[in-house]
Amino acid sequence: MDTLLQQIINGYVQGSVYAMVALGYTMVYGILGLINFAHGEIVMVGAMVALSVVQLLINSGLPPQLVLLFSLIISVSVCMSLGYSIERIAYRPLRKAPRLAPLITAIGVSIVLQNLAMIIWGREYLAFPPILPNNSHRFFGAIITEVQILIVLVALIMMGGLLLLVHQTRLGCAMRAVAENPTAAILMGVNTNKVIAITFMLGSGLAAVAGLMISARYGIVHYYMGSILGLKAFTAAVLGGIGNMRGAMMGGLLLGLIESLGAGYIGDLSGGFLGSHYQDVFAFFVLISVLIFRPSGLFGGRIAERA
């Protein structure tokens, strides 16, 4: 029983990691209809910048909370300006181009970012100092660490914050307008360029937070970490219905749970016929089944269609 609970906790935490990244994908898609494949790489840059700041400040005698705060602020601002620049340089000139062009550009941007990071931070794995509290707690026989609790909370706060922003503020109203019909939004006096730029900056800022949390959880940072994470998070976003905030969150959690329970029980349930290497097969099987019956994902629909 405690094994099952432990697997559910594992899956929930892993799912929250996916959800944090998936929110960034889904927000940009929801407003622009663009799949920003570079998002995983922005998470990586956020982690790298945070690591550099932590390394710089850790021996300065500042309390760890303050070091954490500084690294968070700096990595969020670096990622926001990075997000803005990417949108300005790579995507805005292509806004009226066929859909395939920005998609390929996004892949190009992600390769560029990955290689830039390799040049700046090197190809070594880097150790992320244990700056977040990481004590274990027993919980009905299962073990959960403080970083894991924090990841779940941060993911929830991120989603709640975004939902509030999109549905309760003037900026959110403008975002929904742009999502629904960019031309009409311009006619109504919405500054579309500004709204889209802000969307990218917000998404990138969230990516930085996700990057910091993920590095703190696994303790290692590498220039390649963004690509596989991005792929999984993208899958989660599609599973939940890309473009939809609640969908990204639920898709992430669901993917995490499927992976964890799949890897944990598939071997025993099939009598050793299938092993834990089928966990991805299992996850993608669920994705395909969902898409067959609900082509727009579990929660369906972009921000605009639901507004």
Next chain:
Amino acid sequence: MSIQKTSLYSAIASLILLASCGKSEAPAHKENNELIVKIGVVAPLTGPQAHIGKDSENGARMAIEDANSKGIIINNKKVHFELISEDDQADPKTATIVAQKLADANVNGVIGHLNSGTSIPASRIYSNHGIPQISPSATAVNYTAQGLKTTFRVIANDGQQGRALGEFVASTLQAKKIAVIDDRSAYGQGLADEFERSAKSYGGQIVAREYTNDKAVDFTAVLTSIKSKNPDLIFFGGMDPQGVPMAKQLKSLGLDVKFVMGDGGFTPKLIELAGDAAEGVYASQPSLPLEQMPGGSNFSQRYMAKYQQPIQQYAPYCYDAVNVMIAAMQKAASVEPEKYLSELGKITHAGISGNISFKENGDIKGGSVTLYQVRQGKWQPLQTINEDGIASQD
């Protein structure tokens, strides 16, 4: 969508490769009667194993620079060795593209690849072009079991390494209930299979066999499943990028077990990254300890001075592999693959890692496996197990 992304990546990669293939070849002879010998070195220089790949390239580069400064003369001509470094991204598909590229560039020999999963598919291409291939690090049994005349390696294979690990775990560590995880790569899977067979034959019981992949960082699910089976030892067949988070997550899940890896885990990086979680981890290396290698300490000092970082893993074997190849060329008085290949099979070379000579199939003769444990933040050699299974205690 994910498939589209990867296929786009590979499409772009192959376009770039095609473009670079179009360049005209450098002439084999310079006008001033200097013989240019091209030696290809292949390792993952990007991706999760880039640090280990770069380490190998560094080792080969040192050997080539040494050879050039010695001014080697073959067949009355001064020889200039040229290193052609290629990146196979630890990916079997890319490895074959890179191998074809090197074959087209008419290299005189290849040092590589780093991984078994890349060395095996690439070896077919080298064999078809008659190019000798010496891997400094591929340990999978299959690499030299394909019946190819051109495949060699300078370290012991996983048959031997897996046997030694199984013997060590069951006899020395007295482990009764053993869980095995592998990363589904040719190396990880092969080593884990050999280990499992050997551990069983020494009386160990395998209570769980789990799997992951060589890009994963979260192992809580398989570890939780293993925990419910109460093993006293976990063996992981894989590399250090997975070994580090696995060692950490073991601790945070409260699993009190011995953790053992093969040569994929035997890196200074593992200790640096895993910190406290690395303490007590076991790993093997299919060779003598660096300190006991004839030229080990001298080489590691020179490496440190040149690259400002310690040896990660395979640099000494890469250095030896290049030198063995050059020695065979000198003996055959020719740099042409078809001429020096037969000498390579017969050679006896005093390398920095020990005496190197090859068996019929290209495996090293008399290889040994050393077992290590992390104690007070350092890899300490525990015992060396020879080819015939006799352990010599340190």
